[in-house]
Amino acid sequence: MAVKIDSDKCGHIDNCPVQGLCIKLCEQGAIIEEDGDVKIVPENCDDCDLCIQNCPNQAISKA
Amino acid sequence: MFNVERSGVELRKLAYKDDKCVGCGICTDVCPTSSLRLGPVVPIARGLIEMDLVSCNADSCVLCGLCSVACPFDALSLTIDGEDICEMGNYPNWETECVVNEEECIYCGRCYKVCPRDAIIFERTLPDRQELVRGEISIDKDECIYCSFCADLCPAEAITVENVPTSSVDVLNNNIEVDTSKCVFCGVCKRVCPQNAIKEVCSTCMLQDEIKVPEIVGDTFIAEGSCVNCSWCSEICPVDAITITKPFDGTLEVIENEAEEKICKGDACHACQDVCPCNAVEIVDGKAVTNLDFCNLCGACITACPQHIRVLNRTAMKLNNINSESWDEILNSLLGGK
Numbered sequence: 001m002a003v004k005i006d007s008d009k010c011g012h013i014d015n016c017p018v019q020g021l022c023i024k025l026c027e028q029g030a031i032i033e034e035d036g037d038v039k040i041v042p043e044n045c046d047d048c049d050l051c052i053q054n055c056p057n058q059a060i061s062k063a
Numbered sequence: 064m065f066n067v068e069r070s071g072v073e074l075r076k077l078a079y080k081d082d083k084c085v086g087c088g089i090c091t092d093v094c095p096t097s098s099l100r101l102g103p104v105v106p107i108a109r110g111l112i113e114m115d116l117v118s119c120n121a122d123s124c125v126l127c128g129l130c131s132v133a134c135p136f137d138a139l140s141l142t143i144d145g146e147d148i149c150e151m152g153n154y155p156n157w158e159t160e161c162v163v164n165e166e167e168c169i170y171c172g173r174c175y176k177v178c179p180r181d182a183i184i185f186e187r188t189l190p191d192r193q194e195l196v197r198g199e200i201s202i203d204k205d206e207c208i209y210c211s212f213c214a215d216l217c218p219a220e221a222i223t224v225e226n227v228p229t230s231s232v233d234v235l236n237n238n239i240e241v242d243t244s245k246c247v248f249c250g251v252c253k254r255v256c257p258q259n260a261i262k263e264v265c266s267t268c269m270l271q272d273e274i275k276v277p278e279i280v281g282d283t284f285i286a287e288g289s290c291v292n293c294s295w296c297s298e299i300c301p302v303d304a305i306t307i308t309k310p311f312d313g314t315l316e317v318i319e320n321e322a323e324e325k326i327c328k329g330d331a332c333h334a335c336q337d338v339c340p341c342n343a344v345e346i347v348d349g350k351a352v353t354n355l356d357f358c359n360l361c362g363a364c365i366t367a368c369p370q371h372i373r374v375l376n377r378t379a380m381k382l383n384n385i386n387s388e389s390w391d392e393i394l395n396s397l398l399g400g401k
Contacts, residue, residue, distance in 0.1 A: 049369035
């Protein structure tokens with residue numbers, strides 16, 4: 001099922017208060033940094049929802 | 064660490080100590096003005112964000128002290144004209160307890176090793192090994208060829224051999240010594256010596272009557288301010304020397320809902336394990352399992368779980384001396400399901 005990121009709300013690492021908290025939180029490698037932005041790798045997502053719960057911009061939701 | 068301070072007829076000061084806070088959210092649950100906010104406990108617990116677990120809006124805080132009374136971990140304290148309200152007598156106080164009975168303690172040190180908060184101060188003095196054995200040992204240096212067989216095999220590491228000759232006839236740089244404070248007269252050195260250069264006699268069995276039972280002295284002490292009453296120490300103590308009174312009675316369950324896909328993700332998430340101040344959560348077969356023996360029902364894991372499948376039900380609490388009706392109502396809201 002994975003997650004999706006609302007591009008308008010997302011801080012895109014540079015403007016994220018924690019510089020990509022979702023990337024740091026996800027130990028499954030389902031959210032990675034690519035070309036300076038956040039990228040989702042759906043096949044790695046375990047639907048734990050940690051990223052959804054902790055995103056400081058509430059930019060992440062269920063896909 | 065924050066301080067909120069205001070002075071009028073009296074000087075009131077609310078002090079927050081982040082090192083004592085476990086991120087349970089009890090203070091935010093009871094704050095009547097919603098001035099306290101719980102931060103992102105999981106990223107903080109994982110060291111991804113450096114900030115206090117709890118923050119306070121000083122503009123709306125009325126310095127009533129409910130949070131400081133409700134906090135079972137002493138992370139918040141309200142002082143009025145310099146005196147902590149918890150020591151005034153007319154405010155509620157926790158009857159939690161963490162005591163080591165010095166008469167019973169045998170100074171094994173297990174409690175000190177398992178304490179998840181490093182709250183136990185432990186030291187002990189063991190007797191000299193020499194006092195527990197009897198025997199004699201000597202090495203004939205004229206016979207010794209400094210092969211080091213004895214030193215390499217000595218289980219007590221009591222033999223030191225120096226063997227750094229500068230020529231084939233150099234005997235000055237050779238030396239062998241036995242440290243009799245370490246030797247237990249086991250005889251391994253004597254048996255392995257190719258030169259029969261070691262004389263060793265063990266008389267420990269023969270003279271056992273003169274060897275007194277050693278007195279082991281020490282000190283085991285729980286620093287009350289750091290203890291979260293998890294009970295690891297009292298559960299592991301082999302002589303039941305530790306009394307722990309937890310702040311709450313009750314249960315904590317994981318209730319999954321497969322239809323709504325609310326299921327524990329175990330190793331993929333382990334948020335509950337990371338925030339638990341009690342080290343009470345283990346991931347077993349891909350699921351988080353909480354050992355209630357070690358859980359203090361603080362509820363930190365409830366807010367941390369992104370699946371919202373952890374259900375806490377506190378049935379009683381050790382908070383006594385609640386004299387105000389309105390405070391009683393608010394503080395009792397900590398009981399029941401969450």
